[in-house]
Amino acid sequence: MKHLTNTRDLSSQEVEDIFTRAKALKNNHHDSTLEGKLIITIFFENSTRTRSSFEIAAKRLGASVVSLDVSKSSASKGETLFDTAANLDAMEPDAIIVRHKDSGVPKILSNYVNCPILNAGDGAHAHPSQALLDLFTIKEHFNFADVRGKKIAIVGDIKNSRVANSNIELLNRFGLEVILVAPPHFMPPLTGLKTTHKLEEIIDEVDIIMSLRTQTERHTNQSYASLKDYAADFCITAPRIGDRDILLLHPGPVNRNIDIDDAMLSDSRCKVLTQVKNGVYVRMAILEKLILTS
Numbered sequence: 644m645k646h647l648t649n650t651r652d653l654s655s656q657e658v659e660d661i662f663t664r665a666k667a668l669k670n671n672h673h674d675s676t677l678e679g680k681l682i683i684t685i686f687f688e689n690s691t692r693t694r695s696s697f698e699i700a701a702k703r704l705g706a707s708v709v710s711l712d713v714s715k716s717s718a719s720k721g722e723t724l725f726d727t728a729a730n731l732d733a734m735e736p737d738a739i740i741v742r743h744k745d746s747g748v749p750k751i752l753s754n755y756v757n758c759p760i761l762n763a764g765d766g767a768h769a770h771p772s773q774a775l776l777d778l779f780t781i782k783e784h785f786n787f788a789d790v791r792g793k794k795i796a797i798v799g800d801i802k803n804s805r806v807a808n809s810n811i812e813l814l815n816r817f818g819l820e821v822i823l824v825a826p827p828h829f830m831p832p833l834t835g836l837k838t839t840h841k842l843e844e845i846i847d848e849v850d851i852i853m854s855l856r857t858q859t860e861r862h863t864n865q866s867y868a869s870l871k872d873y874a875a876d877f878c879i880t881a882p883r884i885g886d887r888d889i890l891l892l893h894p895g896p897v898n899r900n901i902d903i904d905d906a907m908l909s910d911s912r913c914k915v916l917t918q919v920k921n922g923v924y925v926r927m928a929i930l931e932k933l934i935l936t937s
C-alpha cells in the first residue's frame with residue numbers, strides 16, 4: 644500500500660512519472676481512469692485551493708468524492724481520530740485525503756486503513772502535493788529542460804511552513820540550490836542551506852522566488868512588530884524585482900502587499916495561478932499513481 648505523507652514517500656523516478664502523466668493530462672484534460680472509485684476528503688483545517696483541487700482532480704478522472712464536513716462529523720462529538728479512521732475505512736474508500744493542524748496525523752492514520760492516505764497538509768510538517776505542483780511548475784517554466792543548478796529563494800515564514808519543508812526536500816533532491824530568506828524568528832535551525840536575512844543579498848543570483856504566507860495561526864506569540872514591518876523588508880515588490888528575469892511563485896493564500904505587492908501579482912513573471920492550474924493535473928496524476936498501483 645502506497646501512501647503520500649511526505650515527499651520522501653516517492654522515489655525520484657516516481658516523481659518523474661507523475662510529471663509525465665500530469666503533462667499528458669494537461670494536454671488532454673479528462674480521462675476516466677478512476678471511474679467507480681470512491682475518494683473521501685476530510686479536512687480538519689481550512690483550505691480553499693487544496694481541497695477543491697483534489698476534488699476536481701478526482702472528479703475529472705471519473706471518481707466519486709465524499710467530503711466530510713468535520714464541523715458536523717463525530718470528531719466534534721469526541722470521537723478519537725483512530726475511531727474516525729476505522730469508520731471511514733469500513734466504508735471501503737479507494738483513498739482518503741486528509742488535512743490536519745497536527746503534524747504526523749496522516750502518517751498515523753496510514754497505519755489503520757486499507758487504502759492510500761494522501762496528506763493535504765499536516766501542521767508545519769509537510770504538504771507533499773504542493774511541493775510536487777511547485778516543482779512541476781518550475782520544470783514547465785524551463786520547458787522541462789534540466790533544472791539542476793537553478794537557484795531558488797524561499798522567502799518568509801519558513802520555520803512554520805509545511806510548504807517550505809516539503810519543497811526544501813524535493814527541490815534539493817532535484818538539484819536546485821535552495822536559499823532561505825527570512826527574519827531570524829522565521830528561520831528554521833540547522834538546515835545546512837545558505838541563509839540570509841536580506842533579500843537584496845541574493846536577488847541578483849536567483850532564478851526563482853517562492854514567497855510564503857506569514858503563518859500567524861502557528862505563532863505562539865507575536866514575534867515581529869507588525870506585518871507592515873515584515874513587509875517593509877520581505878514583501879516581493881515591483882521596485883525590488885526590477886526587470887530581473889525571475890519566476891515568482893506562492894502557494895496561496897497570498898497576503899496582498901505583505902507577501903507580494905499588487906504590481907508583482909499582476910506581472911507576467913508571477914505564476915501563482917499557473918500553480919493552481921497545474922495543481923489539478925499533478926493531483927490527478929498522484930491519485931492515479933496511488934490508487935491504481937497500490
Ligand code: NCD
Pocket residue numbers: 692693764770773805806855856894895896
Ligand atoms: C498552504 C497551506 O495551507 O499549507 N496553502 C496551500 O495549501 N496552498 C500555505 C498557507 O496556508 O500559507
